[in-house]
Amino acid sequence: MSAPTYPHARTALVLIDPLNDFLAEDGKLSGQIGPMLEKTDLRAQLIRLAEAARQAGVTVFYAPHGLHEGVFEDVRHVLPRFRSAVDNQVFWEGTYGADFYPALHPQEGDVVVSRHHMFDSFAGTDLQDQLAARGIEYVVLAGLTSQTCVEGTGRHALEAGYHVTFLTDAVAEFTEEAHRAALEISYPTYGHEVTTIDEFLAAVEASPAP
Template sequence: MTTEYPRDISALVIIDPLNDFLSPGGKLHDGIKDEMERVSFLPNLMRLVEGARKAGLQIIYAPHGVDEHSFDDVPFLHSYLHKNTRDKQYFWKGTWGAEFYEPLRPQEGDIVISQHRLWNSFRGTDMQEKLQARGIQKVALCGLTSHKCVESTGRHAFEEGYHVTFINDATAEFNRGEHAAALTYSFPLIGHADLTVDQFLAKL
């Protein structure tokens, strides 16, 4: 059967499935857990990954990670970065919080991208190099957070000429308004396809 996502050119990209977000005790977990529960984020994401693996789709992990030198080349450091990275050390390299959430850890054959310092998983990483080396032309994006890293990565992929799919019920955000903005305006604008987990898996 013809599929919209041929295995040789397609990949599922999971953005930031990390302990600081997903594990109790993670630095950001309490702030996002209610929204994750409201949209059934974790059950949907785990069902998506399981289904993609069974279908033989390439899985790509795009993790966040910063340290004391991540912004040495930024002359005008935004207050957001002072507050959330240098001060609170979210996703701090070498710590438990920046490690993959155990139930979603990469497996043999998965591709792990180098850590992004901001929201765009392409900027300052080897994402483009690894996608091109694998011959990937179509990327399906999921993970955290919908209005920040998922959207920003999708915008970059769109401008690079990739076919972009957003898996809209396998994303979440810290508040309902930002999540709604991503789903209502950004994903339909940027994405060539905007699908639920069930719709995507049916195409595999």
């Protein structure tokens, strides 16, 4: 099967959780994920991806995590890692940690989606409405983390009928094992395309001449 061409007007780059608690050196999760951020050069990769996507006419969507007091009060069985996140106020709405990493702050024309609370950026947010309002058919995923929110959002996008692309050099995880499992097992299972930043950008349909 030949690689697809991405119509720029119908393609969305969804950046998941480019937040200070992950990416800033003083973020609450920096000590845990920092080695993998360095190994994948994720900060620089996401910056160049977002800039190039905008230049190509692809709409950049931001899908941030967010927690607050009582966020899981209606959830009977909260996953321990989310209990820990609440106890430590990770991605706590209104704080530095939940703000966007400065070099990846949304720009004019970008779309900021309402905050997800667990792994799926569609669940309880306006992502579906925002994509549908712009006639998006192709969803390209990048950000954090490889095996959790990126994978979870991709699974939902597939079930919702979108063409799903995972970018292997635009994601990172806490461990090498989890990262490799996402890239080698999950992404080929749930994605129409598993590719690199450069291969994706090269496949974006050229904007019509002015």
